[in-house]
Amino acid sequence: MDKEADKELDNRQVIGSWLSGPRATAESMGVDFGYRGERFGLPEHGPGSIASLGRRVAAICVDWALCALIAYGLLADGPSSLGNWTLLVFTVTGILTVGTLGSTPGKRLLGLRVVHLSGERLSFPRAAARTVLLALAVPALIWDRDSRGLHDRLTEAVQLRV
Incomplete structure (x- = not known):
């Protein structure tokens, strides 16, 4: 028994x-x-901590909506080409804003920024590579234990709360 x-x-x-x-x-x-970001010496909560998944998803939705509005108003020939133009505007906007300012309009609105693991601004080539990988979607869906997507790992980037 x-x-x-x-x-x-x-x-x-x-x-x-x-x-x-x-x-x-x-x-x-x-x-x-440990907590997310502990390996990098980041705080567990508050400014400088790794951005939550909810904020990151909300920021990408805001960015996508803005890019769709731009594509619809300026570039699209009709509804059939809107998605392609939106992706192009999203990629160009991401490269330019992350490469120069460290955040996209959606990230800025939600209090996020993208930095190198050293804490410095992400270089323009790294920002461009990160944005192209993000546009491919699959690298952004593969995460590590710190909730960093493959696109962030490959470019040594991290998204932080401001």
Whole structure:
């Protein structure tokens, strides 16, 4: 009877570890991940901390809406070409604003900026590479434990709260 109870408990633990994910399993084994940005010496909360996912998504939505408005008003021949022109305006705007000011209009509105891991402004070539990777979408959907997308990792960038 004890063997059956132990077996059932082991099965529950295995299923529970699968449902809670690899991070929870690693933490239960004693691995300490710390908070987002701790590896870079950033604060956990407040100005200078890594931007939350919600703020970053809201900023990209604001940027996309502004670029769609520009594309619709100035460039698009009709609804069929609006998406392509919006993507082009989004990419050019991102390269120019992140490369010079350190943030897009949406990021500025939501209090975010993009910097190099050293804390300095992101160089123009890095900003251009980051924006092109972001326009491809897939690199932005692959994250590390600090919630940085692959486009940020490849360009050694981080999005911070101002």
